[in-house]
Amino acid sequence: MEEINSTDQNRSQLEDRIFELAESVPVGASDSDLDWLYSQQLDQFIDAWWALAKYYEEHSDTEIGVEAVSEYVYYARILRRLMCDSTLDPKLRQQAEDQMSALDSYMDEVIKEAGTNLNN
Secondary structure (H helix, E strand, C coil): CCCCCHHHCCHHHHHHHHHHHHHHCCCCCCCCCCHHHHCHHHHHHHHHHHHHHHHHHHCCCCCCCHHHHHHHHHHHHHHHHHHCCCCCCHHHHHHHHHHHHHHHHHHHHHHHHHHHHHCC
């Protein structure tokens, strides 16, 4: 997995990386093709949010690009839909829940760190 170092990049570069990684996730063309839930690309996309949170921890920035947020919303909707789909294998639903938990956790960190900067 490629390491994303927030100290070497500005916010725009980190957001561009989130967008790139979001585009690389091999989301299946059909609902039956859910191997992407286990993909390295999805893991990297989620980890890129952690790098963005670390950026806010290290810088006094408080802004975030709408493109990055829209990618978060897109994946959150898909993952939540899969979590609630009782027709799916329970292992797939659990994987969707685990990925959503990580994504939510990292977005919470982004909000916390940016919010801390706003209040300083």
